[in-house]
Amino acid sequence: MAMSDEIRLRFEISGDDFTRAGEASSSVKKELKKLGIDPQAVRKVAIAMYEGEINMVIHANGGAIDVVIHPDCIDMILKDNGPGIENVALAMQEGYSTAPDNVRSLGFGAGMGLPNMKKYTDEMQIETERGVGTTVTMKVHI
Amino acid sequence: MSDFFHAVTLDESQCKGCINCIKRCPTEAIRVRNGKTHIIAQRCIDCGECIRVCPHHAKKPIYDPLSVLDRFSYKIALPAPALYGQFHNLDDIDIILNALRLLGFDEVFEVSKAAELVSDCTRRMMKEGRLKKPVISSACPAVIRMIRVRFPNLIENILPLKAPAELAAQLSKQAAHERTGIPLEEIGAVFISPCAAKVTSMKNPLGCETSSIDAVVSISEVYPKLLSLMKEVADKPEPLSSAGVIGVSWGSSGGEASATLNQDYLAADGIENVIRVLEDLEDEKFTELEFIELNACAGGCVGGVLTVENPYVAKARLKRLRKYLPIACNHIGDSVPEDYGFDLPIEYSPILKLDPNFIVAFQKMSELQRIAKSLPGLDCGSCGAPSCKALAEDVVRGHAKVDDCIFRLREHMHTLVDEISRLEGYIPPPFRK
Numbered sequence: 001m002a003m004s005d006e007i008r009l010r011f012e013i014s015g016d017d018f019t020r021a022g023e024a025s026s027s028v029k030k031e032l033k034k035l036g037i038d039p040q041a042v043r044k045v046a047i048a049m050y051e052g053e054i055n056m057v058i059h060a061n062g063g064a065i066d067v068v069i070h071p072d073c074i075d076m077i078l079k080d081n082g083p084g085i086e087n088v089a090l091a092m093q094e095g096y097s098t099a100p101d102n103v104r105s106l107g108f109g110a111g112m113g114l115p116n117m118k119k120y121t122d123e124m125q126i127e128t129e130r131g132v133g134t135t136v137t138m139k140v141h142i
Numbered sequence: 143m144s145d146f147f148h149a150v151t152l153d154e155s156q157c158k159g160c161i162n163c164i165k166r167c168p169t170e171a172i173r174v175r176n177g178k179t180h181i182i183a184q185r186c187i188d189c190g191e192c193i194r195v196c197p198h199h200a201k202k203p204i205y206d207p208l209s210v211l212d213r214f215s216y217k218i219a220l221p222a223p224a225l226y227g228q229f230h231n232l233d234d235i236d237i238i239l240n241a242l243r244l245l246g247f248d249e250v251f252e253v254s255k256a257a258e259l260v261s262d263c264t265r266r267m268m269k270e271g272r273l274k275k276p277v278i279s280s281a282c283p284a285v286i287r288m289i290r291v292r293f294p295n296l297i298e299n300i301l302p303l304k305a306p307a308e309l310a311a312q313l314s315k316q317a318a319h320e321r322t323g324i325p326l327e328e329i330g331a332v333f334i335s336p337c338a339a340k341v342t343s344m345k346n347p348l349g350c351e352t353s354s355i356d357a358v359v360s361i362s363e364v365y366p367k368l369l370s371l372m373k374e375v376a377d378k379p380e381p382l383s384s385a386g387v388i389g390v391s392w393g394s395s396g397g398e399a400s401a402t403l404n405q406d407y408l409a410a411d412g413i414e415n416v417i418r419v420l421e422d423l424e425d426e427k428f429t430e431l432e433f434i435e436l437n438a439c440a441g442g443c444v445g446g447v448l449t450v451e452n453p454y455v456a457k458a459r460l461k462r463l464r465k466y467l468p469i470a471c472n473h474i475g476d477s478v479p480e481d482y483g484f485d486l487p488i489e490y491s492p493i494l495k496l497d498p499n500f501i502v503a504f505q506k507m508s509e510l511q512r513i514a515k516s517l518p519g520l521d522c523g524s525c526g527a528p529s530c531k532a533l534a535e536d537v538v539r540g541h542a543k544v545d546d547c548i549f550r551l552r553e554h555m556h557t558l559v560d561e562i563s564r565l566e567g568y569i570p571p572p573f574r575k
Contacts, residue, residue, distance in 0.1 A: 007507050026421050034510075034535075035503045036495035039294040043424065050425045071504060 007031075007069040013053055013080075015061030018108075025049035028067050035069070041142045045074050048120040048138055052078045055113045058103050059083070060134065073122075074140045081133040088126055092118065146183035149204045149341035150193055154178055156200035161523030163192035163201060168413045169291065173536070174526035184493045187287035188339035189413045189438040190447040203338035203447050206357040208364065211246050214330030214356065216318055219247035220310045223254045223385075223393030224336035224443040225361050226463055227456030229372070235390075235463060236379035241371035243382075245364070247332070250382055251314035254389025257306035258472035259313075259482065261388050261401035264301060266478055268402065268432065274299050276408075276423065276431040279398055281305045283339040284438035285416055286348055286488065293420045294490035299434075302484045304349060306392060307333050307340060309482060311354035330356040334364055336393075336446030339438070349484035360448040386468040394457040395442030399435035409435040411442050496538065506538040513537055518549045 009031065011024035025046045032042045049065065056063045060082025068075040085091050091098075092114050099109025114136075118124045123139040159177040164170075171185035172192060179192075179200075193201045211217050219242040226235055239250045260281075267273050280286060280301040289296050304312070311331035319326050333340060335358045347353040391397030395411035408431055410419045416436045422428060439445035441453030449456065474482075496510070497503040510531075517530035525546040527533040536542035545551045 007504065007511060009511075022422070022425070022427075025425060029421075029424070030494075031507065033292065033492070033494050034496050035507055036492055036498070036500060039490065043295045046425050050427070069504075069507075071501065 005070065009067040009069075011065045011067070013056045013062045013065060015057060015063075017062075018054075018057060021053045021057050022050055024053055024065055032069070032074070037074075037142050041074070041140055044120040044140050045076070048117045048140070049076055051113045051116045051120075052076065052136060052138070054108055056080050056082070058099050058108060063133075073142055076121075076136075076138045076140075078136045078138075079133065080135075084130040084132060084134055085126065085128040086130065088128060147342060147345045148181065148183060148186045149188050149338035150181065150186070150190070151202050151204050152179060152181075153200045153202055156198045158198055158200070160197075161528075162195050162197060164523055164526070164528045165521075166191045166195045167528065168417060169288070170528050170532050172528070173541075174523075184491075185291070187284045187291070187438075188342045189284040189288075190338050191413060193338065193447045203341070203360070205335065205338065205341050205360045205363070205448065206332075208245075208359055208367070210332065210357040210359065211330065215328040216322060216324045216330070217247045217249070218311075218314045218318060218329065218331045219243075219245075219250045219334060220253050220307060220314065220331055220355070221250065221334040222307065222336050222361070222443060223252075223257065223390050223397075223460065224446060224449060224456065225334055225364075225393075226390060227393055227444050227459040228361060228365055228449060228451045229369075229459070232372075232459070233463065234379060235383040236381055237372050237376055238368065239382040240375040240379040241368045242334070244371040244374060245367060249314065249318060251310055251331075252383065252385045252389065253306045253310045253333070254385035254392060255472050256310035256313060256389075257392040257398070258385055258389040258401075258470045259474055260303050260306050260309060261392075261398065261470070262472070262474045263303055263478045263482055264402055264433075265404075266474070267301075267303075268404065273301065276428060276434045277301050278423075279433075279435045280349065280484075281392070281398060281435075282437050282439075282443075283337075283343040283348070284413070285436045287339075288413075288416070288438075289420065290348070290488055290491050291493050292417075293424055294492070295424050296420060297488050297490060299423070300488055302349075303482055304484065305343070307335070307355060308343070308347070308350070308353060311356070312481070315354055332357045332359055334359055334361060336361050336443045336449045337439070338447050348488055349486055351485055361446075362448050362450050365450050384471050386470040386472075387464045388470040389472070390460055390464040390467065393442065393460050394444045394453070395437050396435065397442065399433055402433045404432050406431050407433040407435065409437075411437040411445070412440040413438045496535070510534045510538045513544060516544070516550070517547055520549070524548050 029046045060080035063080030066077040094115045095111040097109045097111035103109045121138040122141050125137045128134040157178045159174045164172040169185045171182045242250050278299045315329045341358045344353045344355045388401040396409040399407040399409040444456035445453035496506040514534040521529040525533045
């Protein structure tokens with residue numbers, strides 16, 4: 001058996017469907033535990049991914065997440081075709097949110113999404129273009 | 143006792159080898175092999191789902207027969223609060239406790255008494271800020287086993303106190319020994335249990351080296367005997383009961399949580415619901431909660447596989463029975479007694495790992511993904527595994543073959559048939575015309 005140097009998992013995130021948010025992170029957790037990855041790293045990936053999933057549902061009408069497991073790290077690439085982030089620096093501030101009221105009434109939109117994603121990962125980059133979409137790339141070392 | 147003891151056994155003559163139990167097992171611990179189901183012992187958490195779901199009653203809980211009483215010279219009955227909810231038209235708990243004495247017990251020590259002590263300790267420890275929040279109840283053994291194999295990040299949230307039945311055994315035996323002078327090994331603490339998982343907890347405890355419980359008998363077995371004995375004592379039962387609303391409430395879901403006297407709690411029951419809560423807890427979705435009560439059985443302990451009554455009926459009866467009881471009758475002193483706590487820490491049991499070596503596990507995972515993609519995704523169970531993904535995992539673990547999938551086997555046969563017909567039409571050069 002040839003040694004593949006990565007394992008790739010892909011998840012389509014549907015927009016406006018909070019009931020399914022969390023499925024992707026839950027499924028990734030299962031795979032990571034099968035690999036015997038340190039529980040703390042699994043936790044970081046799961047929390048960051050769930051925040052990302054919720055963001056895509058609230059702000060971008062869904063998108064896709066690629067999780068790439070390498071022997072030394074886990075990359076998560078969250079790509080959407082949403083409206084883009086107008087001011088990334090502002091969005092990174094804790095408590096800043098542009099979520100609409102109906103979303104807030106569900107308990108989401110506390111303005112902790114991106115800050116938490118940064119907090120729980122070792123590296124994070126945001127590429128965004130107004131009207132085109134956003135790609136968030138996160139890395140957790142294992 | 144080995145780590146692999148479980149409180150469920152298979153009656154081979156009844157097992158048809160169908161897929162009902164393999165599909166319902168929350169840890170995918172069951173496979174069909176040679177026409178019979180087989181439990182992968184390391185994965186089983188004793189939740190009892192397979193016992194509940196088997197239409198042929200082939201899966202049976204293991205417990206001690208009542209004759210176990212003969213082993214001891216001094217016998218203590220430890221009735222679970224769930225027992226009280228089993229009887230129609232009962233309005234006095236003392237009738238049950240007196241009937242237990244007639245059944246052959248020298249003493250009755252209610253598990254609800256110990257439950258009130260655990261509740262008091264919990265409140266104290268939460269107030270003193272000694273616990274990681276949200277605190278997860280340690281009372282349901284199936285939940286603790288589930289956390290141990292699948293949610294290692296939550297182990298430190300588990301309330302580090304013995305479950306009420308365990309504490310009841312420990313306290314009652316010690317007190318009986320001091321009072322009567324009978325050696326501890328001749329005193330038997332017999333738990334009257336709604337729950338098969340408690341049998342596993344007795345033989346293979348988590349949180350302590352050895353259990354103080356000496357035998358676990360089933361509520362369903364004691365029930366018919368108690369019915370007739372209860373008639374004998376119904377007129378003038380001796381007052382024996384010494385637990386209040388809090389202790390009795392532990393018998394059904396939400397009882398332990400409400401006894402924390404803290405509003406920020408959640409109580410979930412039924413193993414699938416419990417898993418969903420654990421998933422969300424692991425992802426830190428409930429930041430505002432202080433206490434989490436989880437019961438593997440629907441309805442809580444009243445829903446255990448060793449009970450006789452519909453769990454929701456039993457729950458309603460507990461509510462009626464406790465109506466006129468005092469809030470609580472049992473309290474700890476100034477501090478939490480040390481021996482109420484775990485003697486041993488709960489440890490992560492990474493049985494889901496594909497391989498102890500990360501590189502090998504990584505290779506197996508790649509292979510697993512490749513095989514899973516090649517399977518039809520119907521999760522039909524005909525291969526004996528609960529899902530296509532589970533079969534793929536069994537294959538990389540070396541426990542199954544891809545051709546165990548009847549669809550793959552059929553494809554394989556098609557290819558062979560095509561090859562044969564091609565060969566049949568093939569004429570070597572010397573014979574061609």
